[in-house]
Amino acid sequence: MKSDGSRGHRLLRSSRLRDGRPLLRAALGLLTAAAVALPFTAAWQYDALRRAVADQTAPPASGGPGTDADADAKPAPAASAPVVLAYHDIGPDDRSRYTVSLEHFDAQLRALRDAGYRTLSTREFTDFLRTGRTPGPRTVHLTFDDGTHGLWTHADPVLARYGMKAAAYLITGQVGTHRPYYLSWAEVGRMARSGRWDFQAHTHLSHERAAVDAAGHERSVFTNRLWLADEGRVETSAEYRRRIAADLDRSIRDLLAHDLPRPRLFAYPFSERLDQSNLDERDTEALRSMLRKRFTATFTNNPARPLPAGPHAVAVGQVQRLEVTRDTDPAGLLRELARWAPVAPGDVDRPLSHPGHWQATGDTEQPALGLLTGDRRPRGGTAHASADYRPLGTAGWTDYRLRATVGGLHGTSNSAGITLRAGSEHPVSLSVGRNTASLATDGRKDTGDRRGCRLDPSATHRITVSVTPRRVRVSVDGEPCTTVRAGRWPATESAGGFALSVHNDGPERQWPRFTSLKVG
Known part of the structure; x- marks a missing residue:
């Protein structure tokens, strides 16, 4: 029994070895294939990574254009x-x-x-x-x-x-x-x-x-x-x-x-x-x-x-x-x-002396400031010229005062304008002629006053405008003229600077002009 058992064990072991030879050969083949493919796999992975993450360029040498x-x-x-x-x-x-x-x-x-x-x-x-x-x-x-x-x-x-x-x-x-x-x-x-x-x-x-x-x-x-x-x-x-x-x-x-x-x-x-x-x-x-x-x-x-x-x-x-x-x-x-950069009203120095601070609006030709001050004549066919004063720097203004002098007013054919809170949700437009001044609101939500006043006829008028979040008050030639009060909107909705304009549609083509402007 022992001899037969030993012989049987040897035969079984020999049979297992013979049966396992194909598996062993397959395993060795896989290892060989993996060893051969490893460099190619690594290269593929590197190439995929390279495609996903491009090489960076070195910064240029110092002292490039614009220095x-x-x-x-x-x-x-x-x-x-x-x-x-x-x-x-x-x-x-x-x-x-x-x-x-x-x-x-x-x-x-x-x-x-x-x-x-x-x-x-x-x-x-x-x-x-x-x-x-x-x-x-x-x-x-x-x-x-x-x-x-x-x-x-x-x-x-x-x-x-x-x-x-x-x-x-x-x-x-x-x-x-x-x-x-x-x-x-x-x-x-x-x-x-x-x-x-x-x-x-x-x-x-x-x-x-x-x-x-x-x-x-x-x-x-x-x-x-x-x-x-x-x-x-x-x-x-x-x-x-x-x-x-x-x-x-x-x-x-x-x-x-x-x-x-x-x-x-x-x-x-x-x-x-x-x-x-x-x-x-x-x-x-x-x-x-x-x-x-x-x-x-x-x-x-x-x-x-x-x-x-x-x-x-x-x-x-x-x-x-x-x-x-x-x-x-x-x-x-x-x-x-x-x-x-924001500019404070108190820091504005002689706005009519700085053409670069004005931005033309509408069809106004450049430079705009000369048309507003009378230093340049508008081209033929022009009836209106306007410009904003530093629209980005004054976008946050809520409290300020303007003092302006307008000359060259003639009959009912021409007028000068000042827009307050320019660029805001609730701008207010002032128009001044030889005989009258009027104030109008342009915002969608405005429910305030729209008024005007009669003026003593004159080719020149002195205008004072006081702007706060709650109202715009106008005086002409030292006399109160009109006021527009704000609706119930946040103060930030009426933040904004100012713009000037001149208008002329008369046959004489006589243009008004701003001769002075102070801000405070």
């Missing part, structure tokens, strides 16, 4: 509110005005640093919007729309050189597509981990244009109801609102899904204005409500009114940005930042 021009540009006053700068792409493409070259971008950031500017993160900027406290002597918030790959390959090394921060506004549905035009999520992750970048919302897939009517006219799909060709009709309000809400929510989910903080700010696609869309008033308010529900504020480069960062922008939930293009040189950037 010498920086000296003649003065920075903004030290206590200015932050200005939001709007970039798109950084790189060598010279076909688009929205692509800033690497050399110019480096020169711009160097000019900002040398002028004492500091860049803000989104958290710091939204803290300013919430508290109203200026976050430092001179600050800017750098924003980049669309999420192009140039932010990683070209812009990021320059930010690192100057120790600056920026925010990228992503079209989340485009991330990782059309490579190498858009960023990949891997690049976004590296940028976020650097501490130099944060990421905000620019829609999921609503940054495009499509037909909005049967004729095929194309506009932004975000701010317009679309033409449904298969059904021969325009989207209903309900369909539009559902589509936009779904797009905004998907954009937020995409950012959160990639371990990024919830976005606080939103940039309108194409910076298109709502008053130029096919939305009615209810749809417009519904869109604004959706944005207010999801974000602290929205950005646009083309608002219907001046809205630089400040209390009035916070009140309406929208902030205007200063757009930077390939033609923006460092000195020009500093001049624009100074132009955007």
Whole structure:
């Protein structure tokens, strides 16, 4: 039994060895194949990573374009509110005005640093919007729309050189597509981990244009109801609102899904204005409500009114940005930042002596100030000329007084005008002629007085206007004339500076003129 058992055990063991030879050979074959394939697998993985994370370019050598021009540009006053700068792409493409070259971008950031500017993160900027406290002597918030790959390959090394921060506004549905035009999520992750970048919302897939009517006219799909060709009709309000809400929510989910903080700010696609869309008033308010529900504020480069960062922008939930293009040189950037800086009424010095502080409106030809002061004659066929005084710097004005002298008034054919609270929701227009003065409100919600007064006929009148959030009071030649009182709206809705105008439709073509103007 023992001998038979031993023999049986040996036979069984021999049988197992013979049966296991194919398995052993297969295992050895797999190991051999893996060893042979390992270099190729590693190369494939490296190539995939390279495609997902492009190589970065080195910052340009110091002393690039624009260095010498920086000296003649003065920075903004030290206590200015932050200005939001709007970039798109950084790189060598010279076909688009929205692509800033690497050399110019480096020169711009160097000019900002040398002028004492500091860049803000989104958290710091939204803290300013919430508290109203200026976050430092001179600050800017750098924003980049669309999420192009140039932010990683070209812009990021320059930010690192100057120790600056920026925010990228992503079209989340485009991330990782059309490579190498858009960023990949891997690049976004590296940028976020650097501490130099944060990421905000620019829609999921609503940054495009499509037909909005049967004729095929194309506009932004975000701010317009679309033409449904298969059904021969325009989207209903309900369909539009559902589509936009779904797009905004998907954009937020995409950012959160990639371990990024919830976005606080939103940039309108194409910076298109709502008053130029096919939305009615209810749809417009519904869109604004959706944005207010999801974000602290929205950005646009083309608002219907001046809205630089400040209390009035916070009140309406929208902030205007200063757009930077390939033609923006460092000195020009500093001049624009100074132009955007808030100015106090008491700091205004001889406004009629500074042509550069006036911005023509309507069809007024440049330079506008000469038409208002009589130093230039309007071209033939012109009946009206007007200009705003520093519309961005005075956008937050709520209390001020103007003293102006108007001459050259003639009959009933010409007049001079002063618009108070210019650019606000509730502007007030004063018109002064040889015999009369009248005050009218232009805002949609105004329910205040609309009045005028008779004047002693004269070619020259002295005008005093006192503006507060609650009223606009006018005196002419030292005598009270008329007052318009405010409705029950927040003071920020009536914040704004002033504009001047002259009008002449008489056969004599005799133009009135402003001979003096003081602000206090």
